[in-house]
Amino acid sequence: xSTAVAAPPHSGxxxxxxxxxxxxxxxxxxxLVLPALLWVVVLHVLPLxxxxxxxxxxxxxxxxxxxxxxxxxxxxxxxxMWRTLGYAAAVALICAVLGFPLAYAIAxxxxxxxxxxxxxxxxxxxxSSLVRTFSWQVLLARNGPLNSLLETVGxxxxxxxxxxxxxxxxxxxxxxxxxxLPIVNTLxxxxxxxxxxxxxxxxxxxxxxxxxxxxxxxxxxxxxLVLVFxxxxxxxxxxxxxxxxxxxMLGVTIEAAVNRFADWGFAAAAGVVMTTGVVVxxxxxxxxxxxxWSGWRPGRPWTPAGGRGGWPARTAPGRPxxxxxxxxx
Amino acid sequence: xxxxxxxxxxxxxxxxxxxxxxAGAALTLSAxxxxxxxxxxxxxxxxxxxxxxxxxxAGYGGSYNxxxxxxxxxxxxxxxxxxxxxxxxxxxxxxxxxxxxxGTAEFDIxxxxxxxxxxxxxxxxxxxxxxxxxxxxxxxDSAFVPRDLLVTAHGLSSYxxxxxxxxxxxxxxxxxxxxxxxxxxRYPGKRGFHNYPQMLLETALLADGxxxxxxxxxxxxxxxxxLDRIKPHAVFLGTSQLENLVAQGEIVAGNLTLGRVKALMExxxxxxxxxxxxxxxxxxxxxxxxxRNRDAAMAVVAATLQPDRQVALTELTGYSPTLTAAWDxxxxxxxxxLSGSPRTAGEALFLDYQWWADNGEATxxxxxxxxxx
Numbered sequence: 028x029s030t031a032v033a034a035p036p037h038s039g040x041x042x043x044x045x046x047x048x049x050x051x052x053x054x055x056x057x058x059l060v061l062p063a064l065l066w067v068v069v070l071h072v073l074p075l076x077x078x079x080x081x082x083x084x085x086x087x088x089x090x091x092x093x094x095x096x097x098x099x100x101x102x103x104x105x106x107x108m109w110r111t112l113g114y115a116a117a118v119a120l121i122c123a124v125l126g127f128p129l130a131y132a133i134a135x136x137x138x139x140x141x142x143x144x145x146x147x148x149x150x151x152x153x154x155s156s157l158v159r160t161f162s163w164q165v166l167l168a169r170n171g172p173l174n175s176l177l178e179t180v181g182x183x184x185x186x187x188x189x190x191x192x193x194x195x196x197x198x199x200x201x202x203x204x205x206x207x208l209p210i211v212n213t214l215x216x217x218x219x220x221x222x223x224x225x226x227x228x229x230x231x232x233x234x235x236x237x238x239x240x241x242x243x244x245x246x247x248x249x250x251x252l253v254l255v256f257x258x259x260x261x262x263x264x265x266x267x268x269x270x271x272x273x274x275x276m277l278g279v280t281i282e283a284a285v286n287r288f289a290d291w292g293f294a295a296a297a298g299v300v301m302t303t304g305v306v307v308x309x310x311x312x313x314x315x316x317x318x319x320w321s322g323w324r325p326g327r328p329w330t331p332a333g334g335r336g337g338w339p340a341r342t343a344p345g346r347p348x349x350x351x352x353x354x355x356x
Numbered sequence: 357x358x359x360x361x362x363x364x365x366x367x368x369x370x371x372x373x374x375x376x377x378x379a380g381a382a383l384t385l386s387a388x389x390x391x392x393x394x395x396x397x398x399x400x401x402x403x404x405x406x407x408x409x410x411x412x413x414a415g416y417g418g419s420y421n422x423x424x425x426x427x428x429x430x431x432x433x434x435x436x437x438x439x440x441x442x443x444x445x446x447x448x449x450x451x452x453x454x455x456x457x458x459g460t461a462e463f464d465i466x467x468x469x470x471x472x473x474x475x476x477x478x479x480x481x482x483x484x485x486x487x488x489x490x491x492x493x494x495x496x497d498s499a500f501v502p503r504d505l506l507v508t509a510h511g512l513s514s515y516x517x518x519x520x521x522x523x524x525x526x527x528x529x530x531x532x533x534x535x536x537x538x539x540x541x542r543y544p545g546k547r548g549f550h551n552y553p554q555m556l557l558e559t560a561l562l563a564d565g566x567x568x569x570x571x572x573x574x575x576x577x578x579x580x581x582x583l584d585r586i587k588p589h590a591v592f593l594g595t596s597q598l599e600n601l602v603a604q605g606e607i608v609a610g611n612l613t614l615g616r617v618k619a620l621m622e623x624x625x626x627x628x629x630x631x632x633x634x635x636x637x638x639x640x641x642x643x644x645x646x647x648r649n650r651d652a653a654m655a656v657v658a659a660t661l662q663p664d665r666q667v668a669l670t671e672l673t674g675y676s677p678t679l680t681a682a683w684d685x686x687x688x689x690x691x692x693x694l695s696g697s698p699r700t701a702g703e704a705l706f707l708d709y710q711w712w713a714d715n716g717e718a719t720x721x722x723x724x725x726x727x728x729x
Contacts, residue, residue, distance in 0.1 A: 097725070101725050101728065101729060102729060103725060103726075103727075103728035103729025104725070104728050104729075106728075106729075107728050161600075164600070164601075164604075165604065168601075168604040168605065168606045169546075169604070169605055169606050170604055170605040170606070171604065186546075188601075188606055189546070189591055267593075268597070271591040272587060272588070272590070272591065272592070272727075275728065280728055283551070283724065283727070284724065285450070286448055286450065287450075287551065287552060288450075288720055288721070288724050289449065289450030289453060289454075290721070290724065291450075293724075
């Protein structure tokens with residue numbers, strides 16, 4: 028999976044074309060896109076096409092719908108697919124709730140502290156996700172530190188490992204930086220004079236947060252939500268090591284199909300379904316959310332801009348169009 | 357003593373890392389430096405028939421590869437004048453099959469367990485062993501394994517090993533059967549099993565009360581019904597994962613490979629195993645179709661089948677030999693704790709790779725679906 032993050036809304040405005048360069052040069056500007064285009068086609072589009080092809084083939088190479096019917100006729104696979112989308116959404120929301128205060132603290136702190144905090148957020152990426160997930164396995168184990176803590180306080184040990192909660196904890200831990208960093212970006216580029224003026228008008232901090240800071244940070248939050256949703260939905264190590272039977276996600280199914288059962292057509296079909304599911308979920312999110320944030324006030328129900336949902340109604344006066352990251356899965 | 361058993365299934369840390377870093381080619385590209393390289397000096401009479409050159413061997417990785425290099429390939433290289441290169445890490449059965457079919461196999465010899473052997477036979481990717489080169493004469497009926505299962509067209513068993521009833525002594529003083537492992541009322545706690553169907557369906561049938569002699573042909577429906585009962589209390593994972601979780605006390609009973617159980621016991625953990633209903637299989641050195649050095653590979657396979665070399669491997673790994681002459685070299689103390697010896701055979705089961713070769717594909721697909729459900 029690779030993800031292209033859109034530039035922050037205020038950066039990268041193109042100036043007028045330099046004087047004295049004729050239209051000839053401008054006509055060849057597309058040449059500059061060529062390397063990137065090649066990259067995307069060779070490394071993303073072609074494998075995707077192959078995967079779609081493979082998903083319609085059986086072992087002997089004949090065209091079949093069997094991989095898909097197998098996926099959709101088995102209640103187990105259906106449950107795994109819904110669970111995958113559900114966990115991805117839940118992880119995105121939990122990350123938003125946990126990540127916003129952290130991002131706010133980073134954005135508002137003095138430069139030296141900010142560097143330290145940012146390093147703190149990024150540094151887990153230095154350690155492989157596998158090692159971090161292993162650590163959770165140790166922490167959550169029946170004889171692990173969490174359970175001994177519970178026992179010393181007087182509770183009976185509980186099963187933490189191989190539960191949905193364990194998967195969510197692991198995925199949130201892995202995904203949090205993807206939520207924090209985009210929010211820090213938006214908060215750092217916002218005009219804090221509006222906060223000062225809100226304060227000078229006597230607004231309490233809750234009002235400043237809900238009506239000024241959060242709405243301005245929304246583009247960053249949305250980028251974070253999309254990134255975390257896509258990342259968590261593709262999770263494989265975490266559900267494998269922490270989920271057991273109850274927390275299995277589609278990534279585990281796909282990995283097993285490829286590495287253990289040599290069932291590539293089925294793995295491809297599951298991959299196509301997962302990609303489609305993520306894209307549909309994101310489209311649905313955009314459609315449902317279109318314009319609703321901008322008209323939102325605490326205590327007032329959301330109203331779709333212009334009274335209807337839809338794609339174009341996103342821009343609200345006074346706010347630049349939010350930049351949701353386009354994602355290639 | 358080994359802590360890494362050869363049958364570490366494909367889903368290991370390595371394959372997980374491979375998946376994540378998308379460095380799929382790493383396995384085959386990483387040439388190993390650890391393999392014994394003969395200088396060619398001291399080549400015996402067999403050297404001329406082998407023709408020299410290099411043979412590439414793939415095993416299940418880890419310290420097992422080191423043990424095989426030491427016990428087998430150092431003396432074999434010296435004898436034949438053939439370099440045996442031991443590939444780093446473990447192999448994946450699916451990759452081997454597709455590599456042989458596309459004519460790009462990187463290995464000549466693969467050290468495969470019976471539960472995978474059936475799949476390779478079925479896929480038609482193995483050379484038949486040349487009886488003129490590879491002599492199976494030294495292998496007789498073992499305590500409970502008919503010779504027919506040890507001596508087969510594409511591979512001869514080079515050693516035996518088992519998955520025994522295993523438990524944590526904090527939940528049970530003693531477990532003596534798979535039915536005990538299935539009894540979650542009496543012995544509460546998480547169960548752990550490997551994540552492939554071979555041997556697991558047999559285990560489930562034993563738990564359900566099927567006598568060893570009537571296990572094959574497998575009653576697949578009955579096996580899955582028995583698995584259904586244990587599923588809410590169980591996890592199905594790769595060997596390394598199971599070992600970690602047994603060590604942490606998370607898994608209190610199940611079917612971890614015996615070598616791992618012994619390693620855990622040696623490190624002082626409260627686990628024990630029983631010999632009753634041990635589910636046993638063997639490993640075979642097989643030659644891939646399209647092997648670049650086919651003749652030398654056959655010669656190497658033949659040369660590993662010598663009592664001294666088998667005993668050396670047994671001493672390094674704790675796995676049982678298959679040659680009668682090798683059994684004869686072991687003392688009573690060793691026999692008392694080796695899979696497939698007359699002392700431990702009791703009610704042990706031996707995996708019928710042929711059943712899995714014939715029915716493996718459908719059964720595996722069903723297991724795959726069952727695991728998701």
